[in-house]
Amino acid sequence: MRKLVSVSMVLVVALTLVLAGCSSKPSSPAASSSSTDTKGTAQSSANAGGSKHLTIAIPYDVQGFDIHNHNNTPTEAVHVNLFSYLVKKNEKQVIEPDLAVSWESIDDTTWRFVLRQGVKFHNGDPFTSADVKYTLERVSKDDKLLEYGNYKQIKEVKIVDEYTVDIITDGPQPALLNRLSRLGSGMLPSKYLEEQGWEKFQSNPIGTGPYKFKQWIRDDRLELVRNPDYVGDAPNWDEVTFRVIPEDATRVAELLTGGVDIAVNVPAIDMDRIESNEGTHAAATPTQRVIQLNVRTKEGTVTADPRVREAIDLAIDKQAIVDSIYMGAATPTRTRVTPGNFGAKADLFGTSLYDPERAKQLLKEAGYEKGLKLTFNASGDSSKDKETAELITAMLAEVGIEAKLELLENSAYQEKFRGRTFDELVLIPFGNSMFDAALAFSRISTQGAKGETDYSNAEVDRLLAAAETNMNAKEREQQYFKVQDIIAQERPFIYLFQENANFGISDRVEFSPRLDEMLYADQVTLK
Template sequence: MRLNLSTVFAAGICASLAAPAAAQDILTVAQRQDPQNWDPVDTFLVAWGSVASNIYDGLVRRDENLDLQPGLAESWEVLDEGMRLRFKLREGVSFHNGEPFDAEAVKYTFDRLLGEVGGTGPQQSNYTTIDHVEIIDDYTVDFHMAQPDPVMLTKLAGYGAMIVPPDYIEEVGEEEFDMNPVGTGPFKFESYTQGAQVELSANEDYFDGVPEVDGLVFRFIREDATRLAELQSGAVDIMADVAFSAVPTIDSAGNLEIVSVPGPTIYSLALKTVEPAATADLRVRKALNMAIDKQALIDAFLAGRGQPIDSLQGELSFGYDPEMEGYAYDPEAARALLEEAGVPQGAEMTIDYRAGNSTFNEVAQALTGFFANVGLKVGLNPIEDGVFLNEIVPQGRTNEMYQFSWGGWTFDFDNTAYLSYHEGEKWNPYGTSEEMNALLEEQRNSTDQAEREEILQEIARLAHEEAYHIPLYNEETVYAVADGVEGFVPAPDKRLRLNSVSLSDQ
């Protein structure tokens, strides 16, 4: 979209306010969710990654083919049987505020992540296998590991490991940094209007080349129909979080294109496993699994763009077991189990779910029909995202069933399983078992990938046997792109890096 940049970035990016500003190439992206905080240690949201992957860099970068590439580190070595990782850093790189990037910045980033500040957010537990970071010289650091971590290089390409500027944070404080981030990435933060949009400008000193467009605007539009209307009107160039019901409309438009790729995101219902909930009974949890026809949900509400799942991962995930058989759709067997468990016909239960996702809203309504077919009266309780994610689930205040959707960005089951099943984790409010805890720790301690894969598959089987969740489907990552957008490559992990995207004259 070609705009007068002074209109978009009123903070004063234009070189001269006296002279008319030249038309600028501003790429506008619409997505459903506003992350509401730009600090890497404070987020777990895929919606954060789609924006902030353009603001920050990690030591390692993962490309759209899920291959690891050099980022702020030019190279690395795995030493001492995985107990030490050595990184050679890029020289001549600066943060957006002019502060130099060097080994001190790397050490500060991880001291902060692993310390008190990181302890208040959800990212720290992904990185606790790091004992400490040692500065060897200005552009060399060693990561000393508390234990080997076969997923660490991938994690260093992700969320909590984005490198942050020490001097800036110490000067402005944590709360200011939350709302006014500074990184080394291809785009600089300019302004943020909570609930509306964030504006970025091109970093002309970026070490990997100047971006093709002059700026980015990410608009946060919760309503699927409104996002689609903005795309159709030309006010949006790329739309993320495409409602599957909108795919035929977009496909039939002459100036729009659907671009999709297999993604990491899974949807499930987590089950409350403690008394007095009826779902504390394993027989009830199994019955609820047997009550649902997953393929029917995919066909009806995902336009066929998804796969049924039997664990909390899709086929691209390391740890996926193609031989594992889930609970077959069997309403008769479900009714028998409920009767055996003493659940009366017409028993009431409730599904808590995140409001604002029209597709899952439709899925949730269909789920009540499946449950009614086995004699249950299930109600729906839509909850605002912030309340659901920060109060209801972590504090164990859910009803019998609650939405569990997860963007497994590492494509390694460890990331999902550990945070979902290990004792004390934010997304495991009701606990699992000592056996599960031991398996999760065992795979993290293993440096043998074949052995670790077997353990991850055992974890998936144990979770299946205990029916902690009702796994539903792994959905494709779907984008809608307007004519004139060139060079857009969809990211399976939804972490868009848009520095190579350009806009042609229309």
């Protein structure tokens, strides 16, 4: 039996200063319905006719193929096989060249990128400066796109020549390379989109990555095939299939019986069984994912009173949730900026403030001695989210808060997320693909409907605006420290814990989980 692999957080604490999304699947365009074996059992691991076929079981389907209109880490984890960035992060989260071979800062607001030549999109169109301009200006100018807030800092992309671009920002951007190495920055085929339109792209996405789109059967599987024209190292696999298996027990069973090569989001309780099974092993790593509660602060809601928000926080025994539901595979936190991110505040991580008696006293002071009622939204498609929400509901009831729990099917949950119409309380997971505090707070300022809550704090807005353009790393870090202290005190968000990621892996392949949770097929090798 192989020892359980654990990727230590220590590896990422020393990230350089230049380093710096949600759950659920929305309704998406109709996918291909061509004939296939929708059961997908042991055929996935077989190499029929000499073909090398990798199958990965994922709990959630991708949210379509508009890279600018989702904030979903599981979707990006699949997209990285189709789309390439200008720069990318390696396994240690160090930024490296991808579609750009070099870059330099011309002045405080101008970065020049020299592009790799000879790159082709999957339909044969050449990749040029025009595609960079189209991609980045679309996301930086359309405030209806979910990724707009992370790219609005880009004022213009100037074409210097066919393979050189200047990216002009609205001020100094210390985290620009981090922005360009994450979701929202995958290069799009401008000619194809201008001629065929987004509806066609959604049903037949085109990128420059090592794998090409074959077919998507929504809520069942996404199939990719080797890109023979890929400019990097030759792809490892002839075919890659991402099977959508929401049920934890089914995902684990498929791994144990040889139906899949890798199972994502394995329950902690199943790790020992996978490790002791002949032909499989388990692996675990910390992630960038923080499970949190977003809390309405709008006047007229019961949670507008900061004493009520504090009472909610103190009523929740985070460690009990970690121990009972996550089997210890998570860490309580009072911040979303966790170790390995620029701006992480150590004294807020690994801590909790559970105090139910104080929670009752706060409710009494707020005029709710006899209790209060509120509505609590959560996804019902994830067993862990469901169990976490149910346990939180029970904990709130212990201090006199009657939470009406609404477990939403993923499409309804995503509709509320996109419309920012959650009720007083919502359970929501967020990652940080930038590895920078900037992303953790990119959508909380007083932007009305564009914010994640209706929270308003002029000092937070001032600090965030200053930090975004501050090239002095020490000053910038202190600005983010102050923001985290204010958020911890005022609680428009109540951070619960940082989640670990558990994987089950067939012994026929080599695979090491990444801190950013990306599922690069070419980082999986056949033994």
